[in-house]
Amino acid sequence: MSPIEVRPFRRSDRDQLTVLVNAHAAAVVPGLAVSVAALLSRLERQPGESIVDPWVSERLTLVAQQHERVAAAAHLLRYAADERVSPQYRNAGQIGWLVFWPEGPRISSPYWTDARPAADRLIAACVRQLEDWGVVGQYAGGDLPVPGVYGVPEQWQHVRALYERAGFTHDGHSELVYAADVEDLRRPADPPLPGLAVRRSVGLNGTRLSALVGGDVVGYVEVEIFDDGERLARHSGWADIGNLCVAADYRRRGVATWLLGRAAEWLRLAHADRLLAYADLAEGDETGPGNTGERAFLQAARFTELTRTARGWTRLCHP
Numbered sequence: 001m002s003p004i005e006v007r008p009f010r011r012s013d014r015d016q017l018t019v020l021v022n023a024h025a026a027a028v029v030p031g032l033a034v035s036v037a038a039l040l041s042r043l044e045r046q047p048g049e050s051i052v053d054p055w056v057s058e059r060l061t062l063v064a065q066q067h068e069r070v071a072a073a074a075h076l077l078r079y080a081a082d083e084r085v086s087p088q089y090r091n092a093g094q095i096g097w098l099v100f101w102p103e104g105p106r107i108s109s110p111y112w113t114d115a116r117p118a119a120d121r122l123i124a125a126c127v128r129q130l131e132d133w134g135v136v137g138q139y140a141g142g143d144l145p146v147p148g149v150y151g152v153p154e155q156w157q158h159v160r161a162l163y164e165r166a167g168f169t170h171d172g173h174s175e176l177v178y179a180a181d182v183e184d185l186r187r188p189a190d191p192p193l194p195g196l197a198v199r200r201s202v203g204l205n206g207t208r209l210s211a212l213v214g215g216d217v218v219g220y221v222e223v224e225i226f227d228d229g230e231r232l233a234r235h236s237g238w239a240d241i242g243n244l245c246v247a248a249d250y251r252r253r254g255v256a257t258w259l260l261g262r263a264a265e266w267l268r269l270a271h272a273d274r275l276l277a278y279a280d281l282a283e284g285d286e287t288g289p290g291n292t293g294e295r296a297f298l299q300a301a302r303f304t305e306l307t308r309t310a311r312g313w314t315r316l317c318h319p
Contacts, residue, residue: 004118006125009061009073014040016070017063024099025146027155028307029179029276032146032238042145043075055085058133062125064100064118071115072100072122078133093135095126097142102158116158123166127315140168140313147226147240148177148276151309163313171312176295178277178303182239182268185275185301187261192254198262205242209262211255219246221259225272239267240276260301277303 009017014036022033034042043061046053058078063070074095081091100119130138140163143150151174152160191197196218199210206224210217222242241263246255267275279294 003067004071004121005065006062006118006121007065009043009063011040013063013070013073017073020070020073020099020101021144021146023101024142024156024159025144025149028153028177028309029146029148030306031274032148034145038145046145052089055079055089060129062122062129064115064122066115066118067113069113071113071118072098074098074122074126076126076129078135088137091135092137092139093130093133094138095123095130095140097144098123098126098140098159098162099142099144099156100158100162116162119158119162120165123162127166130315131317136317138168138315138317140315141311142309147238148179148306151175151311152313153177153307153309155307160310166315168313168315170310171314173312174281174308174310176279176281176308177306178279178298179306180275180277180301180303182264182273182275185260185264186257187264188254188258192258193250196255196258198259200266203242206239207266208243209259209266211246211250211259213250217247218250219255219259220244221256221263223263223267223275225267225270237271237273238276239270239272239274241278244277256297257301275303281308 018034018036018039021039025032025034041047043059045056056077057080060076062074062076064072075097077094077096079085079089079092079094100122101115103114103116127138141150142152142156142159152163152170193213195213197212199212201208201210203220203222206222208220208222210220212218221244223239224242225239244256244259246259267273277298279298
């Protein structure tokens with residue numbers, strides 16, 4: 001009998017699966033982890049995703065067990081084929097995430113079992129499932145239920161190689177993920193423009209802080225605090241920038257820096273001490289088209305680059 005078995009997830013796998021998922025998350029964002037309860041919940045649905053998640057018609061989690069260990073796991077999604085689903089997702093299938101233990105260094109771990117054969121068996125089963133569903137598009141990624149961990153981060157070279165062996169290709173779209181200590185963010189003492197004021201309100205992606213001049217909104221930042229408690233992900237103290245936008249006529253005048261400083265004050269009151277931010281990057285391009293200003297701003301604001309993550313993995317469907 002083969003020592004590798006690919007099968008649907010069982011509740012008894014939950015602890016090993018959580019350890020495997022958290023090992024991949026920790027390599028990308030320091031100190032973030034998902035609880036067992038949170039992971040089980042996210043296998044059923046994504047409560048915070050109100051647009052794409054309702055389009056999902058089927059979900060399936062597979063594991064590859066090797067020598068009584070969960071060596072690899074994947075979460076698959078099938079999207080409905082009706083008109084309410086956007087054309088990109090309509091009747092498509094996706095490997096939402098796939099993780100597996102990489103090969104261990106033989107010099108220090110001579111008895112560590114190489115999980116690559118288990119991962120190969122698992123992704124072959126994933127592709128068969130996508131084909132059995134009869135989807136018209138096959139996608140892949142690494143969107144774990146942990147903030148800041150999505151696409152295929154550069155720290156997951158073993159996952160990237162696996163996707164490529166299975167016939168998935170990357171379309172070139174990559175993003176940068178940054179982090180900063182809230183206490184390190186610049187806080188200008190005075191508004192950079194006469195009469196500049198701030199208004200706090202409910203935003204689409206967290207609390208919105210708007211910059212106003214004469215009653216007109218000239219920019220805003222939205223910050224979301226990740227504080228779902230032990231039942232969900234364990235990431236107390238973290239937040240991220242959902243949106244940061246300044247009107248063209250007011251750019252390069254200190255408005256964005258001032259807004260970020262006001263957001264830092266708000267986060268400090270909420271005892272959130274670390275902040276994530278994101279920027280686009282064209283693969284193979286160290287500058288990236290049209291985004292050098294955004295990245296330069298984040299670096300000047302004392303954000304540190306955590307990862308470069310590759311989004312947009314597709315596989316050609318054969319009729």
